[in-house]
Amino acid sequence: MAIVKEKKDAVIVGAGWVGAIMAKELTDAGLNVVILERGPDRDTQTDFAYPRVIDELEGSVHRKYLQSLAQETVTIRHNLSTVAVPKRRMGSFKPGTGVGGAGSHWSGVHFRALPEDLNLRSTMEQRYGKKIMPAGMSIQDFPVTFEELEPHFSHFEYVCGTSGKAGVLNGKVVEGGNPFEGSRSREYPLGPNPDYLGGEMFYKAAREMGYHPFPIPASNTSASYVNPYGCQMGPCNFCGFCSDYGCLNYSKASPNINIFPVLRGRKNFEMRTLAQVLKVNLTADGKMATGVNYLDAGGQECEQPADIVILGAFSLYNVHLMLISKIGPAYDPVTRTGTVGRNYSYQNLNRVSLFFDKNVHANQFMGIGGGGTAFDDLNGNRNDPTKSGFVGGGVIWARQPGGGPVRGIATAPGVPNWGSDWKKGAKDAMRHSFYYEVQGSCMAYDDAYLDLDPNYKDAFGRPLLRMTFDWHDNEIAASAYLVDKAQEMCKVLNPLATKGDAKKPGTHYNINQYQSTHTVGGAIMGADPKTSALNKYLQSWDVPNVFAPGANAFPQNNGYNPTGMVGALAYWCAKAIREQYIKNPGPLVQA
Amino acid sequence: MSDDQQSQSRRRLIKSLVFVPMGAGAAAALHQGLPNANASATAPAEGKPNPYTPKFFNAKEWKFVIAAVDRLIPHDEHGPGAVELGVPEFLDRHMQSPYASGSIWYMQGPFLEATSEFGYQGKLPLKDIIRVGIANVDAHCVKTFSSKAFADLDLRMQEAVLKDLEGGKIKLADISSKQFFADFLAETRAGYFSDPSHGGNKDMGAWKMIGYPGMRGDYLEWVKIRDKPYPLGPVDLAGRRG
């Protein structure tokens, strides 16, 4: 029998960005809130302290700050007719655990969405006709506009101390930023970081090619900063340990640094760690949630009753919890009915490495997770599918999040993997090479979805989440096109050699190699309850006291990293709960 | 290895290192750096740390490990080799970690075959992949090369065997040769490059070779410098300077 805990106004699953934002907003509104986090508590001055935190063996091999797959993982297959197998070792994406979640070991690239990303389907249809979309492509509009989200994008940047340069300010294009972005109501809270050599060379080459380069918006601080909550950040010192690591320097925005310090003292807030949520409990008719069940640190099953349940467990695990708890009908790819699991999507990431001689001091060991230079000339509305051959777009950039030798030294083409020649190759590459990346959008398809696996279980006896996903022709064409553009740009810089990895026809999704943790979709927001799991306010259409404001809500992925959008959606959801739901609980949109 | 003469003398040394039970002299040679250790291999050096006695690997496996990492990362004109930097010690210690027992891997069945895009789908944790792989490779060598184990082959033959393992050209009894090779190489590199506290990368030798400043963790002053190489040597987790 589960131990029944004292009832709360709201229970939040997960202490990542979504969990932290929702807890802040809902405790501000006077609600009694508890966060249940499956991992341990973490704070800079204990867990991310220098120098221990930057041990590469622990961070990038033992994956100390990431989720252990021993308890739960996902199974993956390429198509409906094959059997999925588990992701046994960490590979293409790396979910987090512990207080801060992946938000403590992310890189810090902090984009908004482009206005046209939010109504992609209707934009495409208006400009090119319905036929532009290949059969099976199931992209949809977000049910929310850029204008509605703008104040929340902006607020989240101020919470994070994002460093960047506005390109469009109150409708006017300003010099130095991204001229193609949606109009901002104010500048970034901090100016751009200094750029490293690879970023500077990228800027030069992009200019030469007629593109419009701008500093990547980075939630890695370019100066000392105090956020609107009074949380202090220090200037980033380019230590090179962002991705996979907690920030030792109070410089990379994280829930741990930017939000939790305010919450920890609040009487109406409680954080319970080592608490693994197993399912959301529903009333007998399945129409309302009554709370959640979880395992506490001692392995005892507990019941946490609550009036509101917020899923902040990361995109994939939000979908998993919804499927296990039967919140909404599961998607069936054959009949294309059902909503939960629908439109799972990823990111189309490709890399081009440039190798130079010894006079070029690229110093890969210096790094800043979100900094560097990018351009958007092939993203959003600038990509014309009738010319490029693909729907979507992508951002091309130079980024140097910091490289250490245990994380791997990419060597020039022709260098073997071991022996004397490898040693020479590694030595040459470590300080005299850098890379550019193409980060492309990934469309949604009828046959790319999430459901429960029939063969594999997690350590708690629940079926694992099953992912059915492979690259489609559209994304392979995008990869070839965008990598080609990046290669053209590299040539301007005259490197000794380059190494690129464009996808070719027949390239299958590979789960071994890290690509990005930008897994999106599966419980998407939309205007129609038949084709979306969540309404405009991230509220379940089926169980109106459940909200799931993670990247699971994206109907497809745009060319950008997701977290700026995730944060904005969380604030947007919280506003709806505060201003509408609390006064009048029930569906916020009539189906 | 370009210098055959040198490699032969080092080979004799490695032989003495593994045939003598892991005594003070042999391991001291290991710490000193093999190429220069020459005849002093049996005399314990003063002021050197205690010899390392493997706890995970048995004598036969230890012989394999030393020979194999010496081929994967040899001593040469570019810098120190894996043996002199203590990579065998790293491997022995790392094989006893929870990580090598599969603590962060999903280890439940059913175990199904899948194409390479889905990664390792077998049931062995890392330490057993390495152990079973070593036994399998030695068995393969004994069968193919008139009863010689891997470590007893000459260097060229060892390299040829490693290449074939890497390319999946050798069929091992219990495990994919590609998988074993990939994991063994990754472990060897991790030992070579990770912080000295883990047992390898003695005196930060690998970091010095590639010009990696180790755990300095602060480059703000250097981001804008374009015309000079980074001037400072490495620092390790214990705060030592290399």
Ligand SMILES: Cc1cc2nc3c(=O)[nH]c(=O)nc-3n(C[C@H](O)[C@H](O)[C@H](O)COP(=O)(O)OP(=O)(O)OC[C@H]3O[C@@H](n4cnc5c(N)ncnc54)[C@H](O)[C@@H]3O)c2cc1C
């Ligand atoms: C290495 C890396 C680099 C990245 N870089 C970038 C970047 O540069 N830019 C960008 O925009 N995005 C980046 N991301 C993605 C970014 O981290 C995520 O988009 C973001 O953290 C999502 O926030 P979230 O709150 O939804 O999930 P998370 O931050 O992952 O938090 C979810 C929390 O829920 C907990 N949890 C899960 N299941 C349960 C359960 N059943 N019970 C209790 N607790 C549970 C987890 O332990 C975790 O703490 C990166 C991710 C990684 C891993």
